[in-house]
Amino acid sequence: MGLPVEELCSRLVRIDTTNLGGGAGKPERPAAELVAGLLTDAGLDPVLLEREPGRSNVVARWPGADPSLPALLVQAHLDVVPADPAEWSVDPFSGEVRDGFVWGRGSVDMKDLVSEVLTVLARWRAEGRGPRRDVVLAFVADEEDAGLWGAHWLVDNHPGLFEGCAAAISESGAYTMRARSAAGDPVHLYSVGTAERGTAHLRLTATGRAGHGSRRNDDNAVEKLVHALSRLSAHRWPVVLTPAVRAFLERVGAALGIPVDLDDPDAIDAAIARFGDARKAVENVVRNSARPTVLSAGYKVNVVPGQAQAQVDVRVLPGTEEQLLAEVDRLLGPGVGREFVSHQPPVQARVDSPWFDAMAAALRSQDPGAVVVPYCMGGGTDAKAFSKLGIECFGFAPLWVPEGYDYRAMAHGVDERVPVEGLRFAVEVLDRFLSDC
Numbered sequence: 001m002g003l004p005v006e007e008l009c010s011r012l013v014r015i016d017t018t019n020l021g022g023g024a025g026k027p028e029r030p031a032a033e034l035v036a037g038l039l040t041d042a043g044l045d046p047v048l049l050e051r052e053p054g055r056s057n058v059v060a061r062w063p064g065a066d067p068s069l070p071a072l073l074v075q076a077h078l079d080v081v082p083a084d085p086a087e088w089s090v091d092p093f094s095g096e097v098r099d100g101f102v103w104g105r106g107s108v109d110m111k112d113l114v115s116e117v118l119t120v121l122a123r124w125r126a127e128g129r130g131p132r133r134d135v136v137l138a139f140v141a142d143e144e145d146a147g148l149w150g151a152h153w154l155v156d157n158h159p160g161l162f163e164g165c166a167a168a169i170s171e172s173g174a175y176t177m178r179a180r181s182a183a184g185d186p187v188h189l190y191s192v193g194t195a196e197r198g199t200a201h202l203r204l205t206a207t208g209r210a211g212h213g214s215r216r217n218d219d220n221a222v223e224k225l226v227h228a229l230s231r232l233s234a235h236r237w238p239v240v241l242t243p244a245v246r247a248f249l250e251r252v253g254a255a256l257g258i259p260v261d262l263d264d265p266d267a268i269d270a271a272i273a274r275f276g277d278a279r280k281a282v283e284n285v286v287r288n289s290a291r292p293t294v295l296s297a298g299y300k301v302n303v304v305p306g307q308a309q310a311q312v313d314v315r316v317l318p319g320t321e322e323q324l325l326a327e328v329d330r331l332l333g334p335g336v337g338r339e340f341v342s343h344q345p346p347v348q349a350r351v352d353s354p355w356f357d358a359m360a361a362a363l364r365s366q367d368p369g370a371v372v373v374p375y376c377m378g379g380g381t382d383a384k385a386f387s388k389l390g391i392e393c394f395g396f397a398p399l400w401v402p403e404g405y406d407y408r409a410m411a412h413g414v415d416e417r418v419p420v421e422g423l424r425f426a427v428e429v430l431d432r433f434l435s436d437c
Contacts (some may be wrong), residue, residue, distance in 0.1 A: 006423050010104070013095035013111055018080055019079040019082075028054070028142075031056075032048055033056070038121070039118070042118075042124070059137065059138045059139075059158075060136075064134045072165065074135060075138040075140065075169075076110050076117070076140070077142070077171075078139055079141055092104055092416070102418050103416070105416055106416070107410075107416050113171060114139060120430050121137075138151070147382055147385055152382075155385045155386060162389055168383065168391045168392070170393065172193050172377050173375070176367070176401045179252075179277055179278050180276060187255055187369075190363050191281050192359050193396070194348070195244040195318055195347060195348040196376060197316055197380070198315070198380075200342075201340065203309060203338065203340075204310045205336070206307065208222075208304070210303070213302040213303055221306060221307050222305065225308040228331065229292045231332075232290055233291070237287040242319065244351055244376040245286055247351045250262070252275055269286075272286070280408050289314070293311055315379070319346075321345070349392040353392070359433060361436070362436070362437075366428050383395075397426070402422075
């Protein structure tokens with residue numbers, strides 16, 4: 001049946017696929033070749049596709065027993081963000097297995113899901129089993145940058161590989177969140193991503209009159225930009241209850257016995273504060289956000305520059321972009337223009353569907369008390385690419401996590417590690433879901 005899932009995850013972590021952005025970094029090819037070999041061992045016929053040499057994507061299809069059913073896409077990325085060894089307790093690419101965890105960059109984001117899916121496929125091959133419907137498997141490059149060597153390139157240039165896919169699963173959902181009810185009873189919550197905020201990264205440019213730093217200047221580009229950023233940072237964005245956010249608040253509140261007044265923004269914030277681990281899954285998605293991240297102005301201390309620039313990370317809830325950008329323009333004021341650095345729309349699937357029901361049933365098969373709820377992801381994934389094909393995209397990467405384990409601190413964090421028991425739990429959940437859905 002192949003390697004135990006934790007050993008396969010460790011092996012993948014040991015392959016350094018660091019993405020530095022802009023096409024730079026370590027190529028995904030070695031990881032892709034490992035994945036392709038395991039897919040071949042499972043009896044599939046994978047293809048490797050590259051926009052440029054080394055930036056590899058692996059796609060395969062496992063035919064289902066009922067070809068009349070729409071296909072399911074399982075997609076995961078092979079690249080990882082950088083890691084500074086000086087900050088870590090272990091070599092970030094050691095894949096060390098100790099203390100019940102697989103340690104290393106990518107162990108949570110997201111070589112864990114890759115190893116879990118491959119483990120399920122090896123089991124199916126050994127037991128002579130398979131899925132009800134076609135399952136398309138895509139292990140892609142460049143998610144940690146712009147997807148231009150990965151998912152977006154595949155969608156634009158090889159859409160036929162995903163023919164018939166009605167839904168997709170991938171990262172950022174279905175891990176254990178611990179909370180306590182109002183009566184003090186423990187509750188296990190699992191949030192499945194049914195939406196994610198859009199990305200509208202902006203470059204702001206303020207222009208003014210260049211001049212000597214010692215002289216009065218009422219047209220100072222730096223001052224214009226600083227005041228604009230101050231107004232933007234201080235702005236309190238209104239609560240927006242998208243379908244996923246509304247359902248999350250209602251269902252988590254009911255599970256915990258915490259009343260949530262959805263007509264009162266202050267009451268919503270107060271209720272979220274009582275949600276335990278689940279607070280982190282919703283606190284950033286009840287509102288849009290616009291956070292300055294990069295500043296650039298001037299070249300000498302005694303010279304007032306004629307231009308100053310900043311970049312702002314703007315995240316957009318479904319259905320709100322027009323109003324959000326109008327408010328950004330108002331806050332920036334005269335003399336400060338904006339342009340998109342990157343622009344990808346929000347993603348939204350149905351909150352209630354047979355797909356969601358199948359995911360919930362699979363989770364409850366391993367954790368009978370699981371309370372499964374929809375949620376909106378705060379960041380972005382390759383769902384933004386695959387949704388362009390009309391595919392409903394869900395964040396469903398199941399993982400059991402132990403008490404005290406801060407899942408959200410792991411992805412892109414120092415000492416990233418994934419619990420071995422969590423990997424084994426995920427294999428069982430995915431086997432159930434992929435077999436039965």
